[in-house]
Amino acid sequence: MMQQPASALALAQAVRSGYVDASDGVAAALARIATDNPVLNAIVTVDPDRSLAEAAALTRRLRAGERPALAGVPIVIKDAIWAEGWRATQGSRLYADFVAPASSLSIDRLRRAGAIVVGVANMSEFGCKGVTSNPLHGVTRHPIDFRLTPGGSSGGCASALAAGLVPLALGTDGGGSARRPAAHTGVVGFKPSGGVVAHGPGFPGSASLTSVIAPMGHCVADVAAMFEAILGPDPSEALTCTLPAPVLKPSEQLTIAYARTFGLGGPVDPDVAEAIEAAVTRLRAAGLQIIEVDPLWPAGACEAALMPMQWAGLAQSHGAAWQTDPDRFDPYIGAQIERGLGLSARDVLAAQGMASAIMQSAARFFHSGIDMVIGPTSPCLAWPHGQLGPDTIAGVAVDDRAHAAFTPFFNHGLCAAISIPVPSERSRLPIGLQIAGPRFSDRQVLALAHVAEAVLATPTAHQRSAS
Known part of the structure; x- marks a missing residue:
């Protein structure tokens, strides 16, 4: 198997310089996933033909003189984020066969920066549980000890990173969903300020100021580069805004x-x-x-004082489906939906x-x-x-x-x-x-x-x- 450079930025430099071919880098990531993921269950969807086609397209861009910042870097994305043509299920049986009809702006921006999607990472159902497991895809395990959880809800991203399957991952963070799994697995998870990274296009209700797209990686420099690649508002999203020019202190x-x-x-x-x-x-x-x-x-x-907002959101989005067929849900999510259905406006x-x-x-x-x-x-x-x-x-x-x-x-x-x-x-x-x-x-x-x-x-x- 090809020896990978130490970081995403080092790999990108090697691809830009011609030392590493983008297709070889993607093939190596896919080989690592094929070998190590069956036990971890960090990645729930791969599409090698699509990923290798993206790598070939990047090679053509490089030959035309482009030098994108994340050239040839394999990434995985959380199962809640849309990438056109890729399955996106939110860890739910309700969306078992859903294929994203468009890409979120963050994915479009990463592709322009040269990154290549090689897989979709597991999560808790609808991102509403602190461990990464769901009835559709099962349990994601901690790469140091398979008896443990990496946490959640972006635990598939964290586990894939910590196991060395990919250099970068794109999660979400609505209450610590990227930071806590990063902490539990020994990687870096960054929650941008509310509104500075566009969230959609995506699932209804996904755009908010509290739940954000979250870069994850092995080191701060890699994560910072990923953040700069996805940074920016969407004119069609009223909640997004431009990050003001910083006045950085030493x-x-x-x-x-x-x-x-x-x-x-x-x-x-x-x-x-x-x-x-x-x-x-x-x-x-x-x-x-x-x-x-x-x-x-x-x-x-305290967190408990905030939870009615999550319960109410789940009840609004999925209450009818829960009442019709509760067996399709994670029981823990179902309990939250029930609590949401019982809430008053007050x-x-x-x-x-x-x-x-x-x-x-x-x-x-x-x-x-x-x-x-x-x-x-x-x-x-x-x-x-x-x-x-x-x-x-x-x-x-x-x-x-x-x-x-x-x-x-x-x-x-x-x-x-x-x-x-x-x-x-x-x-x-x-x-x-x-x-x-x-x-x-x-x-x-x-x-x-x-x-x-x-x-x-x-x-x-x-x-x-x-x-």
Whole structure:
């Protein structure tokens, strides 16, 4: 099998230079998928003829003098994103035979940048569960330990990346769906600011300010390049907007808040807490200005207070199908639909009011002299894939959404946020550091993440002596 360059950008340079033929790179990715995916079940659809035809078309573009930024880079896309001619099911039996009639703008933009779709990645049904499994495609497994879940809902993307099947993946993130699986598998997941990347064309109701298209990859530079490729509004989507020109500060001039639980409380696994604390210590030693301060959220703010919006959305979109044939649904999704059907208008308005208050609180926090905030992406390590979440965190019994506590508020705040891997001297499983900034701080978040990645990639004295 062909030896792949170390990163998406390195592969693109090799393709542009003629050192690697785009078709060979795609064939190598397809071979890796054929060999390793049957156990992982990270990728649920491949179309080798279509992918190789795209590679051949790219070769013609290169011969004509084009030099696209992601030339020949194989990517996988989440099963919720439309790519014309590819099956898109949202992990649901309702859409088992649906083929996308058009491509989302993000896919069109990636193709213009030279990237080539080689597969569609698994997800939880409608993206509404924190593990990646569904009745249509089954369970996606963690590449380090097949007994575990990569998390969800973009777990297929994360697992495919962590297993080395592809250099880049395109997920979505409506409450941490890209960041948490990235943290659990040791890759990078980026949530752009609400509105700066067009979402459609796509499934009805897919476009919103809180649920965003999310680049994922092995390193920050690759993810940043993917973000730049897909960046931009859609004139037909009223919610999208142009990312304002940034005024970037050097990372050492930023005031960075360290929030151990992002002001939300709750238990954190000792392995996670120790790894994040050690990372913060190293970042301070590298010259970053980090102070301990928590965001101040509205009274009663918690993920549970926001969930009626998800339940109501599911009930509106799929309530009739659920009532007609419940056996076609994941029972966990069906339970959410039932809750949505039982909600009153007052219940939904209260959740929307809380979301608005969280957005205002995030804006105030980042206008109080704080440029960025950092802390754990998830309070726990990956858990068995047959469970919705870990039973306990740090020895404390928790509900099945406790693993998701630290990500959703940044969606409702319309913030830019990223998860990068941090080293751990205790855990064999990956741990993620979350970095978040105000809306439209995307390039500043990516720049800080790039610095942090470089600092944390340098082995400690303990790690050097152990090797």
